Amino acid sequence: MTTPTKRDKPWLMRTYSGHSSAKASNELYRTNLSKGQTGLSVAFDLPTQTGYDSDHPLARGEVGKVGVPIGHIGDMETLFDQIPLGQMNTSMTINATAAWLLALYVAAAERQGASPAQLQGTTQNDILKEYLSRGTYIFPPAPSVRLITDIIAYTVKHIPKWNPTNICSYHLQEAGATPTQELAYALSTSIAILDAVRDSGQIGADDFEQVAGRISFFVNAGIRFIEECCKMRAFTQLWDKLTRERYEVQSEEMRRFRYGVQVNSLGLTEAQPENNVQRIVLEMLGITLSKNSRARALQLPAWNEALGLPRPWDQQWALRMQQVLAFETDLLEYGDIFDGSPVIAAKVKALVDGAEQEMARVQEQGGMVQAIESGYVKRQLVSSHTERMRAIERGDLKIVGLNCYKETEVSPLTGGVDSGIMKVDPRAEREQIERLNAFRAKRNSTEVKAALANLAETARSGANIMPASILCAHAGVTTGEWSQTLRDIFGEYRAPTGIDIPANDDTRSAKVVTIRSQVTQAGIELGRPLRLLIGKPGLDGHSNGAEQIAVKGRDVGFEIVYEGIRLTPEQIAKAALEEGVHLIGLSVLSGSHIEMVEDVFNQLDKVGLKGLPVVIGGIIPESDAQLLKDRGIAAVYTPKDIDMNGIMVDILNLIRKANDLKPVDPA
Template sequence: MDEERKLEIERWKDKVNEIIERFPERKERFTTSSDIEVERVYGMEESTLPGEYPFTRGIQPTMYRSRFWTMRQYAGFGSAKETNKRFRYLLEQGQTGLSVAFDLPTQIGYDSDDPMAEGEVGKVGVAIDTLEDMEILFDHIPLDKVSTSMTINAPAAVLLCMYIAVGEKQGVPLEKLTGTIQNDILKEYIARGTYIFPPKPSMRLITNIFAFCHQYLPKFNTISISGYHIREAGSNAVQEVAFTIANGMSYVDAAIESGLNVDDFAPRLAFFFNAHNNFFEEIAKFRAARRIWAKIMKEHYKAKNPKSWKLRFHTQTGGSTLTAQQPDNNIVRVTLQALAAVLGGTQSLHTNSRDEALSLPTEESARIALRTQQIIAYESGVADTVDPLGGSYYVEALTDEIEAKVEKYLEHIQELGGAVQAIEAGYMQREIQQNAYEIQKQIERNEEIIVGLNQFTMEEDAEPELLKVDESLEKGQIASLKRVKEKRDNDLVEKRLRVLKEMAKDERENLIPYILDAVKAYASVGEICNVLREEFGEYTGV
């Protein structure tokens, strides 16, 4: 090892010691069960250092030795009251962050009493119509102590404003609110479909959120650029990373074009990836994604703040990998996927429940999914050293190969004009559809073995216990909405909606303060989105 490398490692160790003084490691001494001491990092002489550009080995120099990833179980069903009970149960079981699933009407900006919402209220997530629902959702949950992730995209600005308003009612200063809002509309056009407005006004709302949060919510992640749904739609690991990073570049471009400095918003960008069954490929995927993003932010966008170079990500295990047949097998799949996410350096993690191919998870299934994370954290030893698979010939080769393949995709997308133009041309959609078709053919030909589905099958006699959403919930939610509309100051609501519509006409205006005013007057999600529909129009697809 040459003298320059020795000095670099010594500087890194000094930096780590300063960090540990502020954020102590979990133990004074990490050992195996045979009392073999576990070092903080292995292979420092040959590789990049964790916490250092380009962050292949992790974005923090001590990673999970100081603090485990956030264990954030995705939950939401029925009414706000029912979901609040589930949230409080999960927090009691040791969950360290909340993740909100919204029902389909909320996701596409319709109230529960809208004809478009009939039959879907509270089915795939919690129904949120007005600020009152949000107040109930977070009742007895202190927002200055709990980090919340919200999976909402087209109406993200409205739900974020509701969260801000609940925080204010709890007396929590805006600068203490922590969490993430998904707010990723481009992947909706590619893979998921819960869009409302065309791309241009949608991007305006997203950059409005960037600017508002930079000024008022410095600890809140303003977007979770999502590969998860791209993978669920049928992409492979390379396509997941490539299309997600291409979308991320479009958000950065839009924010810069709106007048923001890259270092004003880039440190609060976050990502959301899937974890599938090919164990080593998934680990390499996460390592490659970090490295690619760091190079793009530093070299292409010339970001100066090292925090702007760091790809921070949440992982969810692969819903599309779960089978309705032999659902207990899904516990094993989820364990492998969760372990890959941890070995790949995730910042937070959701583990799917065994019954999610059949229904929303029962309380017991959600607890097993959370316990899976806790066993990995506390019993496996994988969190005791940083990047334990770094230096593996296989993992390093896979990391390099994924990086090269992703870069080819990115080059082609840039040739098309960027992610928005590639989406409008249907390029990403076609690539995903073709890959999904090939995978399905392999499964049908038994070239791809799915245990319990096309091999090792058995007669399924016993019906597992499933969670069923009460059909009467929809009527109750509509009645609650009607009551709110009767008791609020409707003149004030109309006034604030009119102001919002006028401000929407001026592209230079940041709409978040006006949406917040409407939310505080108890204007509904549907009312606010309809005002914006009238001004922006609706997107009907490629």
């Protein structure tokens, strides 16, 4: 410890955070920075991500839940109060409304006295992956690609240190992608985007190298950390080859694969959640061990994410993990420790070859946009995820505490007054709406109208959307107004659900055959085949759970009505009535389950379906589960319920009970 060794500079350390209000998030950011965090990573709430003001009916229950609500320049200024934007490095997880949030950021910086050229940071701005996972898209693919392109073209010229898009393989892994699929689909997305920028005519041939150099990626790292390390080396190789061969980028520096990471949330368990700490640490190794493909920026999830929203203390723990690795260990003192390893080289080659084959399949279909629109990519992901879930259910894929070594002492970490999670103050939504109304009352409505008219004109003409958006920001336009103007011109889109995959071998297993005959028998007793409506109310787009239940339900013989994400409670009640379903399954992961359930029950009453059994799945804390049951929910399922066959029998028995039939025994 006495002789100073030359150490590499550590990666940017961030924590994905934001909640309740701009003011509360600002306090959190300043506390985090004082603890040694070196950059900011802003989480926006779902209304902000999907372009609604806090007082829009679809925003009910979602304001300030999974992130901070930013409705206008006033909120943006509050969010970065006393944080000099000219020096900060800020990552914003924002996609469909990325152009708008970047415009607000630029405007807020200008009001602080910083020029756009000084700004550093990242807009996620990968709308294509939103159609496959996460689900915060608004517009159809063509205008979405145009928005991405506009941001890239604008920042290359005016905010040269900005990373205009973070092409995401992160969410593909969360949706079930294998490492090969992650590589293939992320790189296919980058081709779609770079082609679009090239063909847009906004960038001259001389500046195209700059564009390639500004593209960065946002990657996931799972628990199989050797393979993940190899995946990152494969990414580096494939990106170098792609930019060199397809786009003729000469400069080696511009071809360098730059990426940030959030390690895997999908594999974190609700059962024995303290084990997530070692999972997170191991996952961090995969993307830091190899110097030649080390992450540029890292954010770690909190150990209790599968239980609910993390508290500041949980986030601090995640930050300290990074600091221990960077500052206590000798990791940053060595060159690449894997160069020359034949084992690593062979694994990397296998990943590269597999990814190139899948990329070729996507190109044969006309490219990534076409392969998304046809439902091809989503079906591949749903299939992979179904395989994974069945492997966990069978016990072939071991998860400690979940499907093996399940016995546990009572955890002291999840006790306590707050049950080990953070609760957003229920007053946050009302206060945010009050602030929004006050802001609206103060602004100059003539200026707002003119700015919106200019935005509409720009959207129609095909000119770059950024300057008009920055004018809107200064004029006091709201998030809902900016988005609605573009909705009116671009239209809205619904992505393929991908659940129309063929049945796999599991459907012939003895258990499934038994359940199927029980489902058929109940259909005979009740006169017609049993039907389920799987509904996702609210703005949350995490659809893995709903998709898995839909596919499994079909495989055990239910007739399934599933319409994808972002339904209103009114639409759900209407569908339940028109389709004559026997039970409704809701899926909510944003934390707004109480409000959603209340609204769905009200709507069911209205159409005359009082008493129809309703179950719910999602990230639902135990105290809320009881609350939901008290309000009439028949069953609550959370990530620790991995026995899909058991859930199916449970649902069957709830239908039997509602119709005065005796329950059947589990298969």
